[in-house]
Amino acid sequence: xxxxxxxxxxxxxxxxxxxxxxxxxxxxxxxxxxxxxxxxxxxxxxxxxxxxxxxxxxxxxxxxxxxxxxxxxxxxxxxxxxxxxxxxxxxxxxxxxxxxxxxxxxxxxxxxxxxxxxxxxxxxxxxxxxxxxxxxxxxxxxxxxxxxxxxxxxxxxxxxxxxxxxxxxxxxxxxxxxxxxxxxxxxxxxxxxxxxxxxxxxxxxxxxxxxxxxxxxxxxxxxxxxxxxxxxxxxxxxxxxxxxxxxxxxxxxxxxxxxxxxxxxxxxxxxxxxxxxxxxxxxxxxxxxxxxxxxxxxxxxxxxxxxxxxxxxxxxxxxxxxxxxxxxxxxxxxxxxxxxxxxxxxxxxxxxxxxxxxxxxxxxxxxxxxxxxxxxxxxxxxxxxxxxxxxxxxxxxxxxxxxxxxxxxxxxxxxxxxxxxxxxxxxxxxxxxxxxxxxxxxxxxxxxxxxxxxxxxxxxxxxxxxxxxxxxxxxxxxxxxxxxxxxxxxxxxxxxxxxxxxxxxxxx
Amino acid sequence: xxxxxxxxxxxxxxxxxxxxxxxxxxxxxxxxxxxxxxxxxxxxxxxxxxxxxxxxxxxxxxxxxxxxxxxxxxxxxxxxxxxxxxxxxxxxxxxxxxxxxxxxxxxxxxxxxxxxxxxxxxxxxxxxxxxxxxxxxxxxxxxxxxxxxxxxxxxxxxxxxxxxxxxxxxxxxxxxxxxxxxxxxxxxxxxxxxxxxxxxxxxxxxxxxxxxxxxxxxxxxxxxxxxxxxxxxxxxxxxxxxxxxxxxxxxxxxxxxxxxxxxxxxxxxxxxxxxxxxxxxxxxxxxxxxxxxxxxxxxxxxxxxxxxxxxxxxxxxxxxxxxxxxxxxxxxxxxxxx
Numbered sequence: 125x126x127x128x129x130x131x132x133x134x135x136x137x138x139x140x141x142x143x144x145x146x147x148x149x150x151x152x153x154x155x156x157x158x159x160x161x162x163x164x165x166x167x168x169x170x171x172x173x174x175x176x177x178x179x180x181x182x183x184x185x186x187x188x189x190x191x192x193x194x195x196x197x198x199x200x201x202x203x204x205x206x207x208x209x210x211x212x213x214x215x216x217x218x219x220x221x222x223x224x225x226x227x228x229x230x231x232x233x234x235x236x237x238x239x240x241x242x243x244x245x246x247x248x249x250x251x252x253x254x255x256x257x258x259x260x261x262x263x264x265x266x267x268x269x270x271x272x273x274x275x276x277x278x279x280x281x282x283x284x285x286x287x288x289x290x291x292x293x294x295x296x297x298x299x300x301x302x303x304x305x306x307x308x309x310x311x312x313x314x315x316x317x318x319x320x321x322x323x324x325x326x327x328x329x330x331x332x333x334x335x336x337x338x339x340x341x342x343x344x345x346x347x348x349x350x351x352x353x354x355x356x357x358x359x360x361x362x363x364x365x366x367x368x369x370x371x372x373x374x375x376x377x378x379x380x381x382x383x384x385x386x387x388x389x390x391x392x393x394x395x396x397x398x399x400x401x402x403x404x405x406x407x408x409x410x411x412x413x414x415x416x417x418x419x420x421x422x423x424x425x426x427x428x429x430x431x432x433x434x435x436x437x438x439x440x441x442x443x444x445x446x447x448x449x450x451x452x453x454x455x456x457x458x459x460x461x462x463x464x465x466x467x468x469x470x471x472x473x474x475x476x477x478x479x480x481x482x483x484x485x486x487x488x489x490x491x492x493x494x495x496x497x498x499x500x501x502x503x504x505x506x507x508x509x510x511x512x513x514x515x516x517x518x519x520x521x522x523x524x525x526x527x528x529x530x531x532x533x534x535x536x537x538x539x540x541x542x543x544x545x546x547x548x549x550x551x552x553x554x555x556x557x558x559x560x561x562x563x564x565x566x567x568x569x570x571x572x573x574x575x576x577x578x579x580x581x582x583x584x585x586x587x588x589x590x591x592x593x594x595x596x597x598x599x600x601x602x603x604x605x606x607x608x609x610x611x612x613x614x615x616x617x618x619x620x621x622x623x624x625x626x627x628x629x630x631x632x
Numbered sequence: 633x634x635x636x637x638x639x640x641x642x643x644x645x646x647x648x649x650x651x652x653x654x655x656x657x658x659x660x661x662x663x664x665x666x667x668x669x670x671x672x673x674x675x676x677x678x679x680x681x682x683x684x685x686x687x688x689x690x691x692x693x694x695x696x697x698x699x700x701x702x703x704x705x706x707x708x709x710x711x712x713x714x715x716x717x718x719x720x721x722x723x724x725x726x727x728x729x730x731x732x733x734x735x736x737x738x739x740x741x742x743x744x745x746x747x748x749x750x751x752x753x754x755x756x757x758x759x760x761x762x763x764x765x766x767x768x769x770x771x772x773x774x775x776x777x778x779x780x781x782x783x784x785x786x787x788x789x790x791x792x793x794x795x796x797x798x799x800x801x802x803x804x805x806x807x808x809x810x811x812x813x814x815x816x817x818x819x820x821x822x823x824x825x826x827x828x829x830x831x832x833x834x835x836x837x838x839x840x841x842x843x844x845x846x847x848x849x850x851x852x853x854x855x856x857x858x859x860x861x862x863x864x865x866x867x868x869x870x871x872x873x874x875x876x877x878x879x880x881x882x883x884x885x886x887x888x889x890x891x892x893x894x895x896x897x898x899x900x901x902x903x904x905x906x907x908x909x910x911x912x913x914x915x916x917x918x919x920x921x922x923x924x925x926x927x928x929x930x931x932x933x934x935x936x937x938x939x940x941x942x943x944x945x946x947x948x949x950x951x952x953x954x955x956x957x958x959x960x961x962x963x964x965x966x967x968x969x970x
Contacts, residue, residue: 158807162801165928168719174720251674251675306721309720322807324802324803324804325729325920326730326924326925327803327918327919328802328803328806328918348806350801350802351918352801352918353918353924353927354915356785356916357785357788357916357917357918360788360792360793361792363793364793364796364800365796366799366801515668515931515932515933516932517669517673517932517933518668518933520669524669524672556672
């Protein structure tokens with residue numbers, strides 16, 4: 125073995141020092157001092173239980189942990205919980221917490237915090253979106269600091285999925301009670317791998333890694349999230365070297381970056397679908413018209429025109445690979461069939477059926493253009509659609525008051541990996557999302573919402589999905605994609621729920 | 633003279649009050665006409681129709697619109713502008729948090745625009761009657777045709793990516809923090825005395841200021857140029873020439889004093905437009921000000937925030953109109969004598 129003499133040692137030390145001077149971000153192999161990410165939108169609140177909206181979840185998940193985690197393909201995996209066992213009747217669930225987790229203030233995580241988050245907070249009347257998934261929790265019985273039993277007022281077969289979904293982050297009871305609800309919105313304190321160290325709302329978030337984190341340490345000691353709403357500015361930030369990663373770039377830019385150089389890009393199909401909602405009344409009371417509207421849409425063309433062909437076309441209210449997806453089920457693009465169906469109901473290109481069609485503009489990439497393309501496709505077969513632009517909030521208002529147009533372009537996110545949050549919630553007449561409301565749909569869906577047996581439930585959703593398409597209750601179009609651009613030397617493993625996970629970023 | 637100017641300012645400020653009241657009525661009415669339900673917006677998406685109705689009742693949305701306005705106005709006078717549906721917190725706190733950034737941006741942009749506009753106007757006037765004058769006016773027209781958001785994107789590509797001189801987003805380099813003494817970051821940065829922080833703060837605001845200011849400057853160039861040409865046709869300029877004053881003395885000692893009055897009035901009246909221009913410029917540069925907040929509020933139909941920012945825009949326009957009037961009064965003896 126060669127010995128290291130003083131001269132060699134000095135040379136090595138000088139080389140190391142020189143490297144540090146040239147590259148200040150240099151740390152240990154696979155580690156980086158700072159990683160900058162250009163993100164589209166800031167979190168509206170730092171209270172992690174407050175909002176279900178998908179975009180801020182990447183940010184919140186760096187500071188907070190969830191009881192159950194998800195693999196990149198949306199399979200449940202232990203998070204803060206090591207075990208969870210749902211009772212056969214789905215009326216209770218036994219959970220076991222890890223015993224080595226601390227909040228960033230050094231206090232230990234216990235089932236008191238778990239109970240506070242998923243029961244006490246929801247019942248205190250705070251306006252928390254987490255109530256959507258945990259409104260049925262009637263109590264959480266604490267057995268020990270690491271064991272508890274969740275009790276439900278009605279069967280809750282997908283509570284485990286909810287524990288891994290948006291806004292389901294455990295907060296510290298002691299901290300929440302000490303600072304109060306208003307401070308919770310501005311001063312986060314969680315068990316996650318990072319702590320917030322600098323914050324300029326709608327501009328910059330700086331997160332510093334906790335070296336006492338219970339899980340695997342991410343490679344970046346610090347993450348700087350630059351909030352850049354404009355896609356051109358996000359690309360400019362990436363190309364100028366201001367950021368290492370930029371999300372939601374335009375397809376055209378992604379294609380350019382994919383060709384190589386100093387930057388790379390990837391398109392990631394995520395658990396989000398773009399579809400046309402249908403009402404069961406008015407012009408769409410006629411099943412022929414509903415089915416004709418579906419047959420008339422060339423989804424491949426939409427994918428090619430607006431997503432460079434990277435968006436997967438879908439014919440069901442779910443995405444490939446998710447439970448309840450039927451791989452052999454097809455619904456053809458067939459203009460002749462559409463015209464035949466319309467003719468049977470007395471309509472055609474010379475005598476079109478007229479309807480209003482609502483769309484958002486800018487709510488998600490390409491929404492207005494997709495709607496315009498659908499209008500053109502419909503026109504060819506004899507459906508004349510009057511396109512109107514509305515906001516997402518207007519959509520809810522119009523739907524609640526029964527004034528939503530017969531068709532509307534909508535986007536639906538389901539990061540749970542379970543069909544209940546696709547067809548289940550989209551068609552549950554008790555929720556504000558349902559547009560196609562019939563007694564038959566309600567009769568099919570209600571038993572599924574409380575079915576405790578997983579296999580029976582999934583089988584039920586398979587039949588329900590097929591029924592919805594064969595009845596023309598909706599027009600699924602595309603599985604949305606997330607675009608990510610990044611500099612050379614970085615590898616990113618995308619997650620199907622669209623989250624950028626620090627531990628999934630490797631640096632060479 | 634000072635008392636006379638003060639009288640003008642007070643008179644104009646008093647005139648603002650009824651105008652401002654009318655604007656609040658108009659904005660409040662317009663926002664209530666929108667098919668958006670603030671009650672629905674402030675509740676989780678799973679809220680039932682009964683819960684939304686209860687919230688609507690609690691927010692007074694079922695009452696006649698004039699009762700709603702009266703409730704809003706009474707609360708607004710005490711500083712309560714309602715709760716932001718998006719942030720689920722006090723609207724006043726959300727808006728006041730962003731106001732200093734926008735004020736800094738707009739004032740810097742105004743200074744930049746006036747410097748560029750005045751210099752440009754004087755240079756083009758200096759070469760009047762030559763081909764260079766036409767070139768200058770064509771260039772001015774070309775810049776005038778570019779809206780501020782397009783200039784913002786061009787500056788990002790040119791000075792942020794191709795020749796990366798300036799940062800393209802944020803207000804400071806990562807890791808830099810400035811204690812808040814005044815709430816105005818540039819002033820606070822100067823107060824730290826840390827040269828790196830000061831440079832960083834000015835570097836970060838440079839591109840937004842240039843985009844916003846350059847979009848405004850061609851108008852100043854045009855008005856000053858036209859005003860100078862008009863002024864030079866006045867008899868007192870001919871008399872000055874006969875008295876043997878040099879061109880420089882005539883321009884800066886005689887003509888500019890009068891020629892600048894339309895520019896002052898223009899700057900005052902257009903200041904509100906500059907404020908409005910922050911909407912897209914702030915969004916493009918991720919500048920955490922009112923414009924950025926307004927865009928988000930419009931996207932999420934956050935009515936109380938839209939209302940608050942609209943009123944700030946309105947108040948700013950009215951106040952700067954009054955200041956412009958006072959300055960014109962100060963600069964133009966004919967107005968004082970009249």
